[in-house]
Amino acid sequence: xxxxxxxxxxxxxxxxxxxxxxxxxxxxxxxxxxxxxxxxxxxxxxxxxxxxxxxxxxxxxxxxxxxxxxxxxxxxxxxxxxxxxxxxxxxxxxxxxxxxxxxxxxxxxxxxxxxxxxxxxxxxxxxxxxxxxxxxxxxxxxxxxxxxxxxxxxxxxxxxxxxxxxxxxxxxxxxxxxxxxxxxxxxxxxxxxxxxxxxxxxxxxxxxxxxxxxxxxxxxxxxxxx
Ligand SMILES: Nc1ncnc2c1ncn2[C@@H]1O[C@H](COP(=O)(O)OP(=O)(O)OP(=O)(O)O)[C@@H](O)[C@H]1O
Ligand SMILES: [Mg+2]
Numbered sequence: 221x222x223x224x225x226x227x228x229x230x231x232x233x234x235x236x237x238x239x240x241x242x243x244x245x246x247x248x249x250x251x252x253x254x255x256x257x258x259x260x261x262x263x264x265x266x267x268x269x270x271x272x273x274x275x276x277x278x279x280x281x282x283x284x285x286x287x288x289x290x291x292x293x294x295x296x297x298x299x300x301x302x303x304x305x306x307x308x309x310x311x312x313x314x315x316x317x318x319x320x321x322x323x324x325x326x327x328x329x330x331x332x333x334x335x336x337x338x339x340x341x342x343x344x345x346x347x348x349x350x351x352x353x354x355x356x357x358x359x360x361x362x363x364x365x366x367x368x369x370x371x372x373x374x375x376x377x378x379x380x381x382x383x384x385x386x387x388x389x390x391x392x393x394x395x396x397x398x399x400x401x402x403x404x405x406x407x408x409x410x411x412x413x414x415x416x417x418x419x420x421x422x423x424x425x426x427x428x429x430x431x432x433x434x435x436x437x438x439x440x441x442x443x444x445x446x
Contacts, residue, residue, distance in 0.1 A: 221284070222381055222413050223249040223272060228281035230267055230436075242267050242436045244281070251380070254407055254414040256424035258443075259433035265417040266311055266385055268433070272415065273306050273383045274298040286380050303331050307374035311385040311417075313366045315358040321345060321369045322354035328376045344372035349398065363390040371399060375406060381413040382406065388420055400426070 230242040242264045249255055257265050270276040272283055274290045275298075283290045286305045290298060302308070315324045325341035334340065345354050348368035358366055367390050374382055387403065388396040400423060406412045416427060424430050432440040 221248045222251040222253075222286055223415070224282075224284040225272060226282045228268070228271055228283065229279050230264075230271060230276075231279045240279075240436060242271070242278075245433075245436075245438055246281075247431055247438070247441060249381075249413055249415070251413055252407065252411045253429065254404070254427040255416070256427040256430045257415065257417045257433065258419070258421070258424050258430055259439075263433040264436040265433055267436075269308075269383050269385055269415065269417055273308050274301050275308070303328060303377065305380045307377060307379035307382040307412075309367070309370050309374045309382070309384040309387050311389065313358070313363075313370040315366055315369055315373075317358050320355050320357055321350060321361065321372075324358070324369055325373045325376055328373060332377060341372070341376065344375055345369070347375075347402065348372050349395075364392065364395055367391060368395070368399065371402065375402075378410055379412060381415065383415045385417045386419065387416060388418065388423060396420075 226246050228242060228245045229240065231238040231240045245268060257268060259265055271278050274285065285301065288301055322338065322341050322345065325344055326337040329337035329340055342354055345351050348371055350365060350368055353361060353365065384403065388399055391399060403414055407414050416423065418424050430443040431438060432443055
């Protein structure tokens, strides 16, 4: 199994109490699966994605990613696991503002010591239709363009598993279709496991399985959306 999540719970201290935003969530994915997480705003989708990708630590429960138990790793160890195995497309992109589009895509490649990082990054930007914009800074790009740079960056390491938080949230229908095709192409060509958070039921319907959250709890697993 590429991802095994067991009884995952996340709480935050809030006004002297504990606010539980994710409650005992469990599921497992095989390599190459496509999976959607859906649910209303505030239901815990981004929180769950971040825990699965090792961006954050759970309050209790466990995450096993590509054979690695994440729960007791330090921040640095989790960063190394992410660089090796994980691609992540953030809901708010999280591009580095002082770097150009090209340099943003180069970051994960350089962390790995890849030699032709500029060339590889340029190729990735061309795939998302931004070959002409590689020397622009994030503030010079539209929301949808930043989202596509974020996608190119997430692809850069040819990750075993790609997490995408609302990957089409800021895109027009045509660009959205391009991005969705790219995600599924990567799944087919490289066997990349895809985990998508989306409000777009058409996109969710293209994945093999759907997990529905409400109030931090799983309400339906293996839902079929048609
Ligand atoms: N650091 C934090 N401290 C306190 N509460 C938090 C924190 N981070 C998230 N939350 C709360 O956890 C809940 C789940 O948030 P999350 O971002 O996972 O929702 P979501 O399903 O991704 O929503 P959306 O569809 O709006 O993106 C929300 O009620 C949010 O306010
Ligand atoms: Mg969210």
